[in-house]
Amino acid sequence: MENVVCDRLTGARSSTIARIWCAMFLYIMVTRIVGVDGLTKRSRPTDAIDRLSKVFGISKIPARIFHRSPPQYMTELYNSITETGGLTTKAGPYNADVVRSFPDKDSVHRMHFHYNVSQYGEEGSLLEAEFHIFKMKPRPSEEAEMKPTHLIEMKIYQVLSMEEMFQPKGLRLLDARRVSAHVHGWQKFRVKRAVEAWLNDTTTNFGLLVTTTSLHGHHVNGSYIRFAQRNEHHDSKQPILVVFTEEHLQRHPNFIKPEDAEYLEIKRDIEAREQEKVRRKELMMRRKALRFLNEGHRARMMGMNPAQEDSRIMSALKQSQGGRGRTKRSTGQSSRKGNGRKKRTFDMISRYRNRRTCSKQQMYVDFDEIGWSGWIISPKGYNAYHCTGECPFPLGQSQKPTNHATVQSIVHALRVGKDVGTPCCVPNKLYSISLLYFDDDENVILKQYDDMVAATCGCH
Structure with missing residues (x-):
């Protein structure tokens, strides 16, 4: 319906x-x-x-609130390709419009990692897949452990058989690199071949195995060479599989530029909304202080300790005022009342005219009010805007009309066409946004959505 x-x-x-x-x-x-x-x-x-x-292309809304931190890579990637309100500034890595990170689900060995990617086999073309693992700071061992040489070699394998996981015929080398044994940080490996095999046949998914050896081939895993584990270290440092895909959809990406006039206007609207939130918070604090005053009065009437109540009331008042004293009203303020009244009248007339003619009006999509804030990480909402108003004859350039709309407006004014109405006020420039969110399986997804924010409106 x-x-x-x-x-x-x-x-x-x-x-x-x-x-x-x-x-x-x-x-x-x-x-x-x-x-x-x-x-x-x-x-x-x-x-x-x-x-x-x-x-938004979300087939199953998560039924729970997620309290854990998303992977560090995903938050940094989101911040690198978006501006205020989730507006997208550039394409993602490998030109992917969907980036999914999978947490390690289970393993049989500390350097064995398993990821369930079976449910995403038909949701787009696989562009690339990366395995990210965080190398911890070296920690001296209480035992007589020999420190490795300056360089170590890290190799990542696709496990072909669980029974032969530690034998050459049970492994397929995917990627390798030499890194310093003394530094810490993220290490990334390309594992696209393994993910392609798992998507084609889920029964072949036995996970990944990481080995670290000296340049002479001796294994150096231990307390000195160690990596962050899923259940032992912070959520943001957990080992993850990152899959970059492109959905089978017709795309119309339009990225913002920080110097765009339309973006600067959107940014001002967002800042004004944030200031309004602060103002409402201060108002709530003042109301809270007023309740304390009333409670203090009732406490005195009931014979309670007045000194204790006064202390509590003064503390609430200071908190509500934010340390600011009262300011005297300027003596010249009364003389400016007339000008202020004229300005307000002019603003009201301007707003009325803007609402009658084709213009852009605010339409803030608040994910908290919708009930999605428990699983959407960023942004918490965005201003989509909407176009409203009339397109009367004659159309001016400020209304950004198309040639077709101009002709339609003339035909309507001359009444030479049957059932020909005036042109419609619609968006003529739309921006893309990106969302970072949890899905129901604890995966963190960064997804780009085109045609989501009306940058300008015109008569079409």
Whole structure:
């Protein structure tokens, strides 16, 4: 039912942002009519949130809140390709639009790692796969352990047979490199051949094996050469498998540039929203202080210790004021009241005109209000904007009309065409955004979405 309604409201070939707006509008209207509980009970299988999840390409919404930290590589990658509000600045590594990191699930040896990638075999073309492992700082051993030479050789193998995991015929070499024995940090290896084999036949997935040897071939694993393990070190340092894929979708990437006028406007809106959050927080603190005052008054009436209550009240007041004293009102302020009133009137008229003519208006998608903040890591929300207003004759250049819209406006004004309406106010420039989130299997995913933020509006 919602598909039909949204198709009629936005058009069968409408943009992604229009469908998101439609889904959120239907969700808000239905919840106001029947309430959230009524919506959950009556239309849960086809409600607007389910439709919104399909827009984001998320087949299964995680049913739990994740408290662990995402892998360090994923957060750094997200920060390197996005700006404020998740706006994408450039393509991901290998030009991938989806990057998935898999945590190590189980193993039979400290240097054996296993990753379940079977459920992602049909969700795009595999571009590359990397194995990331964090080399810890060397730690002196209490035993008489011989320190390795300056250089060691790290090799990563695909395990072909669990029974022959420590024999040459049970392994296939994937990648190797020489590293310093005394440094610490991330080590990356390419393992695309192994992941391709696992996706083609899941029964061949016996995991990966890492070995470290001296240049003479002697094994040097021990307390001096050691690596972060999944259950022994911080979540951000866990060994991960990173898979880079490209979905089989028609893409329209449009990356922002920090100097773009449209981006600067979006950034100002986000900063204003953050300032509004701070203002609301301060207001809540002042209300809390007022409640303390009322409680103090009641305490005195009931014969409680007034000194203790006064101390608590003064502490709350200082916290609400943030250490700022009261400022005197300027004597010249009254003389400026008339100018301020005129300015407010002018601003109201300007806003009214902007709303009547085709213009961009705010439409903030708050993942906390939707109920997705428990599994979406970044951003916590974004301003998608929406286009609204009229496209009356004659169309000016400020309305960014197409030639077709200009002709349509003229035909409508001359009334020479039957059932020809005025042009529509729609986005004529859209930005891409990226989301970093957990899926239901504890995997962390960085995904790019095109046509998500209306940068400018025009008459089409």
